[in-house]
Amino acid sequence: MSFPSSRRDVLKQIGLAGLGLTVADLAGWPLPALAQGERVVPFTDVPDTYNPVSSATNRTFDMRTLDGPLTPRDKFFTTQHYGHPEVDLSTYRLKITGLVNKPVSFSLDELKQMRSVDTTAGFECSGNSPRSFQGLASNGRWTGVPLKTLLDRAGLKAEAREFVFFGLDHGTEEVEWRTQKFTVEQQFGRSLPREHAVSPDVMVVWAMNGEPLTKHQGSPVRLLVPGWYGVANVKWLGHVHVQEEPYLGRFQARWYRTLRGEMIDGQMMWKEKGIGKMNVKSAIARVTTDGSTCTIHGFALTDGTPLKAVEVKIDDGPWQPAVFDKSNTKYSWKLFSYTWQGAAPGPHTLVSRATDVNGVVQPTPQELENKKSFLEDNSQYTRKLTL
Numbered sequence: 001m002s003f004p005s006s007r008r009d010v011l012k013q014i015g016l017a018g019l020g021l022t023v024a025d026l027a028g029w030p031l032p033a034l035a036q037g038e039r040v041v042p043f044t045d046v047p048d049t050y051n052p053v054s055s056a057t058n059r060t061f062d063m064r065t066l067d068g069p070l071t072p073r074d075k076f077f078t079t080q081h082y083g084h085p086e087v088d089l090s091t092y093r094l095k096i097t098g099l100v101n102k103p104v105s106f107s108l109d110e111l112k113q114m115r116s117v118d119t120t121a122g123f124e125c126s127g128n129s130p131r132s133f134q135g136l137a138s139n140g141r142w143t144g145v146p147l148k149t150l151l152d153r154a155g156l157k158a159e160a161r162e163f164v165f166f167g168l169d170h171g172t173e174e175v176e177w178r179t180q181k182f183t184v185e186q187q188f189g190r191s192l193p194r195e196h197a198v199s200p201d202v203m204v205v206w207a208m209n210g211e212p213l214t215k216h217q218g219s220p221v222r223l224l225v226p227g228w229y230g231v232a233n234v235k236w237l238g239h240v241h242v243q244e245e246p247y248l249g250r251f252q253a254r255w256y257r258t259l260r261g262e263m264i265d266g267q268m269m270w271k272e273k274g275i276g277k278m279n280v281k282s283a284i285a286r287v288t289t290d291g292s293t294c295t296i297h298g299f300a301l302t303d304g305t306p307l308k309a310v311e312v313k314i315d316d317g318p319w320q321p322a323v324f325d326k327s328n329t330k331y332s333w334k335l336f337s338y339t340w341q342g343a344a345p346g347p348h349t350l351v352s353r354a355t356d357v358n359g360v361v362q363p364t365p366q367e368l369e370n371k372k373s374f375l376e377d378n379s380q381y382t383r384k385l386t387l
């Protein structure tokens, strides 16, 4: 992977002059925002063979191209379990059934005619980790309606406790029960408890960054649960079923779990917990230099809890506070930067750590040793480069 070494090279590479465009037109273009004479310093921990696009339906975001708050839609990371379903827009309806006073359904046009709201939210797949160079994370501005607006049209019964969200994608699963296995065709499903489902933050969205969702992002509509890991954001949302008992589908109760040991009152307790809110995390994404000064850029994610600090450590030096970007909002990813003065030529290691206002500190890899399954890896991420 090579990066253009200056803005002038960028212009040359994409032939802006030929298109009749100027540098000013570049604002908002998904290109590395480099000042004159500035260049990206390659990380030596990323192999040359790293390819962010692994299939037609799976893509990581190449963090080295992080140059602005919103991830362009053709770069937004993407993944799912059953591939992309075919959705016929002429018959599409979002249904709400179960413990409601009146089952209702909405076409895309009906949804779009409601009063829409915008929210910026970033999320990562709970499997995001150094193995994917933290590229299973992105940030977008989403447009839709609060889920509660739709639930109010249906009216919730008193016993309504559990809200199950089904995608239009489905696959064949072997469901184990005691010593038996049943082969069934099932929809992708996830659930939320009532208190959360009716909270104003949870949305049904049809646009990202001002454009209709792509198939990758779950067109025509998806659920958006700001502050939660990606799996909660059910794509190709077709059906909300309201019930009293907990939903124990595969992607709710089995596949998305973390096994963690925790010392409680002098005893090791092993907990299996479902994947929900994001754990505080930061990662260094990109380093640029103008020859004398380096700038370290990165992002942090939380469940919406404000951050107290992101700090950066270079080699064996002290933790130094980074500066937050003005674009950061409650549920966006939080961009940060650190100006590294007097960087000496030679190899270096860089690492960041985020701390939220409750004093929760992003753990070291050693501190996560008692986390057995690989999900929710929010450990401090060490980068390497040579100046």
Ligand SMILES: Nc1nc2c(c(=O)[nH]1)N[C@H]1C(S)=C(S)[C@@H](COP(=O)(O)O)O[C@H]1N2
Pocket (backbone or CB within 6 Å): 076, 077, 078, 079, 080, 081, 082, 124, 125, 126, 166, 167, 168, 169, 188, 216, 217, 218, 229, 230, 231, 232, 233, 234, 235, 236, 237
């Ligand atoms: N219908 C459906 N929604 C889904 C999934 C899926 O397999 N089917 N995968 C989830 C997972 S695991 C993640 S990380 C996010 C990825 O969303 P994105 O492709 O927009 O980045 O979608 C979630 N929503």
Ligand SMILES: [Mo]
Pocket (backbone or CB within 6 Å): 079, 124, 125, 126, 127, 230, 231
């Ligand atoms: Mo995921």
